[in-house]
Amino acid sequence: MDIISKLQRNPKDVYQEATRLLIKIAENILKDPLNQKLRTLQKSNATISGKILNVFGGVDCLLLMGFQDRNSFLTLPVDASLEKLKEVKEDIIKYQKLYIENNGAVPQTSADAVTQQDKSEELIKKIELPPFHKKYDNKFLNEIAYRFHIAQIHDNKDLQDRARELIPISQLEVNALENLRVLQKEMKKGDSTDDLEVTLQDMLILELLNWFKNDFFTWVDSPPCENCKSATKFSHMSDDVNLLKYTDRVEMHRCQACNALTPFPRYNDLNILMATRKGRCGEWANCFTLFCRTMGWDSRHVIDETDHVWTEVYSIGQKRWLHCDPCENVCDTPLMYESGWNKQVSYVIAYSGEEIQDVTWRYTSNHKEVLTRRTKCTEGDLMKALLELRSERQKNLSESRKKYLVKRLLDELCELLVEKKPNDKDKKGRSSGSLAWRLARGEQKL
Structure with a gap:
């Protein structure tokens, strides 16, 4: 998609205000090119933040004009091409005119149509993984092996490059930093009982969850x-x-x-x-896990055999895996499925490009009862399969990476041995999906 045309995916009033401001910014600079104040856009400015930076395609248009991101502000360098700036401004005006004349739809020329067709073919072109070969006679173990094979897709660089264009990383970082500062002030005052090890990454995880749930993906019953x-x-x-x-x-x-x-x-x-940005938990977790990997975080695609899917992200500051459910916009409430949704968990397996782990014990407060429901294979066969699959995948990693993963795994196993009890957050029912849909699945308390 053309960078400027991205703006047209916003609601009409949002699009029109964003284009008005972008045109005004360009015109002001062209009238007074030596005025550094006009060349600097503060991210803290409510108008710039709310009407351009938070708008789909807004940052892309500024970068196309020649602006450079400098953490707390964007600036147009003195050596930036004013001709390029003028060209982008005129293109925005042209798109705006066509948008108005065609009631929100810009007609395609034949050349545009060919380009769109090429992009459509690129869109549906699947990322090819190495062939999967059956490893186990047991159906369940073979399904686990296949899912572990598929999990490599989240490390694909082409997919991550495309995801990076969609995530408003700069704005998420600004929001996360502001929230972290607020939290740190509360901690100093003694108004917060949160762990002092909370880092910018932890706050970014919350921002990504919130954006993904409220601005990017759509739930469909x-x-x-x-x-x-x-x-x-x-x-x-x-x-x-x-x-x-x-x-x-x-x-x-x-x-x-x-x-x-x-x-x-x-x-x-x-x-x-x-492109479609819609679905139910399978689509949500698949895409969200890719976005987490794109952010550079160690992330796992978690599949619950009682029919739900979510993500886990490793917190560097807290040195543990955090449960993240994008459908619910929740973080670190792992017992909510059992305590709030009435799920009787049995097998919960986490998959990433380099790790596979049975994390069932993080999602239940009654380990003994869960063991009675695990009948798809023996515990010994499951443990052996996970060890084999993990060892085979990690054989080409550096020795330092292997040591790190082993240390992290041992820490996690110690954590999983401890049976935790649900808190008030864990006891809340499901929010995604209609009430009728949730009731039909038995995942809502009346």
Whole structure:
């Protein structure tokens, strides 16, 4: 997508205000190019922050003009090309005019159409992993091996590059730093009981969760009817080969008003998910785990056999794994599934590009009871498989990295041995999905 056209993905009033300000910034500099004040945009400025930096495509347009990010502000260097600045300003005006003339839609030229087609093909192009070979006769253990194989996808540099363009990293860092300073002040006053080891990374995790939940991804129980936009209800799974081109699961939802069927593909392909930005927990956790890896954090894709998926992120400051559920916008409340959702957990396995771990014990307050539900294989066979898979994946890592991972694993195992009790946060019910959908799954207390 053209950088300037990204702005048009915002609501109409947001788009129009952002373009007005961008044009004004460029014109002011062109009228008085030696005025350094005009060349400097403070991130703390409410107008700049709220109407450009927090707008999808806003920062991209400033960077395209020639502005450079300097942590607390953006600046246009004195040697930056004013011709480039003028060119970008004129392009913004051109896009704005077409947007208004076409009621929010810019018509494509034939060249644009070809370009869009090429980009569409690039979008649906899957990232190829090495072939997977069956490792175990036990079906469950083989599923674990396959998921561990697939987890390598989150380390793909092309996917991370694309994700990096979507994440408003600078703004998240500003927000996280402000919140960290507030927390530190509260700690000094004695108004907070939070751990003193909380770091900027921990605050950034919270900011990413909040942005992902409220600004980026959308939850879908049933899609609106493609025919009349009315509510739909799940009918059946499709076997139409045309619909199954890019996924092996397509739900069909029947309209409650006109009876038409609307397909809802359940994509696993991250290129597609970064474009569609919708789904349920599987899509959410898959994409969020990629974004966490893109931020440079050690992250794991966590799969609960009772049908839920989330992410774990390793906190450098706290030296432990933090449970992160993007669907719920919650962090570090691992017992909420058992205590708040009524789940009877059995197997919870965490996967990353270099690690695999049985983390079930983090998500239950009754280890003995959970053991009675673990019947898919013996505990010995599961432990042996995890050791084999982990050892094989890590064999080409540096010795220093191997030692670090072993030390971290031992610390985690010690943590998992301790049976914890739920707190008030853990006892809250599920928020994602409609009430009817949650009740049907038994994940909501009345």
